[in-house]
Amino acid sequence: MELRGIGIGQGVAVGPVVRMSDPLPEPADQPSTRSQHEEMERTKRALSVVAADLNSRGARAGGSAQDVLEAQAMMAEDPSLVDDITARLASGKTGERAVFEAFATYRELLVGMGGYMAERAADLDDVSQRVVAELSGLPAPGVPDPGYPFVLVARDLAPADTALLDLGAVLGLVTVDGGPTSHTAILAREKSIVALVGVQGAVDLTDGDTVILDAENGVVVSGPSGAEIADAQARIAARAARINAPALPGALSDGTPVPLLANLGSADGAAHAVELGAEGVGLFRTEFLFLGAAAAPSVEEQQEQYVRMLQHFPGKKVVVRALDAGADKPLAFLNDADEENPALGLRGLRALRVTESILRDQLTALARADAETDADVWVMAPMVSTVEETRYFVGLAHELGLKTAGVMVEVPSLALMADRVLVHADFASIGTNDLTQYTLAADRMLGTVAAFQDPWHPAVLRLVGEVGAAGATLAKPVGVCGEAAADPQLAVVLVGLGVTTLSMSASALADVRAELAKYSLVEAQAFARIALDADDAAEARAAVHAASQVSAQ
Template identity: 65%
Template sequence: MTELRGVGVGRGIAQGPVIRMAEPLPAPENTPSTIGADAERTRAREAVAAVAAELQQRADTAGGAAQEVLEAQAMIAEDPTLQDEVDSRIDDGGSAEWAVHDAFAGFRATLEAVGGYLGERAADLDDIAQRVLAHLRGLDAPGVPDPGHPFVLVARDLAPADTALLNLEQVLALVTTDGGPTSHTAILAREKGIVAIVGATEGSILETGTTVIVDAAAGVVTIDPTGEQLEKAAQRAAARDAAESAPLTPGALADGTAIALLANLGKPADAADAVARGAEGVGLFRTEFLFLSSAQAPTVAEQRESYRELLSAFGGKKVVVRMLDAGADKPLAFLNDAHEENPALGLRGLRSLRASEDILREQLTALAEADAETSADLWVMAPMVATVEETKYFTALAREYGIKTAGVMVEIPAAALLADRVLAHADFASIGTNDLTQYTMAADRMLGSVASFQDPWHPAVLRLVGEVGAAGARLGKPVGICGEAAADPLLAAVLVGLGATSLSMASAALADVRLALSERTASEAKHLAEVALAADDAASARNAVAEAVTALPSHQKETTS
């Protein structure tokens, strides 16, 4: 085998020697303690505390989305319920090592069964348990190797703690055998601009020391490449570097058709990086950061200050703010703490806000006040809208507070299928491809066991995107994309061909998408969309479009006649 295939993250290409990630520490045997329960409990608690402190330190260093993931890991490590489980196993005569291993495994199985937000956290437990075991055994914590020279890292998957702090001067590229386009590894790799291929299922054959080319744009790992292949890869890498350092220009197709390239942001502090990378505004500002770390809803004044900081960074530019999207993977005790068997299909998004309308009204008040103090072009949108009635409710309420531009997120197939009626009342639509894929494919996007279904390339998902795009074109209403799909340079052209008028993504993906769109005309984008829609599944759609692109002409930037 000379090539491996997986899902590429971005358009980067890199080459170098493979270094494999060390295999996990072996599970301890269930042998009786020789030092007594009190001493074992002390060992276990000290090890857990040390690991939690290390994770928190990494979180403080990482920043961005990685900080949130790592802080969650640190909290899980010291979960009182988990500690009780460890203690009970020690009380039964087990060693600290066995108690930690078995308790974490049991807790992991419980969280996986729950699914949703907690199901996603289950995958992080393995990393925490491994770190605690290493501390108990006096070994180095599992993690990224440091061979002293640049390398291509190959692993089954990476824990968030490792991905967040990769040394980008040493790690040339990343190849994982597990994971998909919306896995933690893929999302963090995209945010940090790491050349990566995930889900390369045959990656276990890659041996340390083997030279490879990692081509994220093609989703291909070339094993033992020829000198000519290495030279071509180096030329492509140099051309990409040159494109990234070129003067920033607005997003546009080769024929001059404008496609606004916007940033997805999680807090105001992320604005400076987005501006530096050429974001033409914000396509998705997640307001959850104000709420998730609080025992009660933030005040209007607290919210207003954060919104004012964000809007001030984008004077004169469009800023799309999503109203609080709580429930499912982001539960809030003060908004909806009722147990739900399937929270992804429960009281979340706009449904949850309507049930606690005072929180929605306070958010609109703070946004209107911040808007009055700044010069940005504020747009607001409601999450998880399913019906025309919900659209009417939200847009009327937003206008009651003086919000000039009010829209909805299309994440539920019902809204996509009735897009013409929804857009008759909304000023714009923004398609959240992560949730739209989840609900179209009936596959929980937080559940690893169905990750293969969670692919926005699926023709069923793309057909729904096309429904919204066509409705927007007929009614003269903007249609944006703000899910992870917008950061895929190959898929970006397809989305534009389906009617998207703007794309919003992690700031690190802007350069790749800007370049990819500049190589295609509007008619070619529509052709690629037709190619994707004609496929039977996600993999076939991706491969067919990749092949179709090679048959298209190379464009210099043209002007519209």
């Protein structure tokens, strides 16, 4: 049996299925048939068992995962929660209901506190579910731990679940829900997990079934033959050899250069990106310096952090994105006002212009860091919508000593005006995540419209083509720094649309490099035309895949 979905990357995996349990339903609110003492004893035991299990899992995981799981274990035995549960048991409730209500009350308290504490609410939900499961004699929710390597099948995964996956145990991941830019897909790419998302038929897979996950072809094969397993294992070995081979500069088969850059959120991952063959940085997110701060960092504090990053890339391009605050990243000192629709509100460059001193300080710090290192620093503004905004940002960056200044193309208006925008900007970098969001009118933070968040959609690709054509006419570089660049086959299409550089999670570099090397510029342009002729994202993806199979023969 073959099931179709959206493959993340080009990996292949073979192994037995282990299904992830669905969340438990809310326990019934009915009087207990046990004595208060019996309910108290079984509830205490359940809390203790869950705490011990979380601590054990943390000890096996180590690192930051251990810290997270130990914190969850402490939640399970928090004295104030235990007191609340005890009081509810005294009123005659079941252990399951008392635990559910006590944790729900504490959850509301954390959410009301906001910030870091609000983010812990999801961890509290997980502990609550585990205790209720223990009381009910059901498997614990969350990622299972069968004790052997397996292919995880789930409705979907929370970001925390994906981030904490044991890569020594999870051979691959199949989800029923989710799209190519969902949190699950993004984290799977970052962690190099073989994954297929949006596999509707995955609900029919059962524990113990042997499956082949073929992300490159978007297929899950259930009950494969011996020959199919042997072929999959050969492909796994070939991919491992390709990833471990010395990294060459990105290029098409005809020698057309396509520099492959890394997306980084701080200097911490820079050395690893260089090891994996990053030819520079296409997106350096600077929000880490500002998030959680009561006030904007000083010029000197920013300069120190920028130098940490830049020193890893002597002689190489590093594209720095100016502070992208707003929407899902509000800052108290910049734009924390409640907005009806923050994705369309005061974010990115719009917010920085309101408090220009913050923007000036950041650009000044970058110019000083540029002078202190040998990296080639480029800077770009996020959430630019107009030619006037382009002139403003580029002019200010040049005034403050930065020689190369450009804009992110995330808003359709900017793509449609690319021939005017690139008269003033030194370069453009396309953020396909937001460009897709605004083109398809689908909030990228809402799972209910995740199916619309697909950069393969011909409407999105037409906008990319507008920017690529303007860049070619005006001899200005055009990059892509959104998740689309990490999709190997889509990367070829983007180059065919006129994109000159691609930036992605460092773990995706090897697969994209190998895919580009299969095709010439003429073939990439042909794939782009095929994608543009499609009616929707699924048709575009399928048509290009079919054409690439013919081309490879």
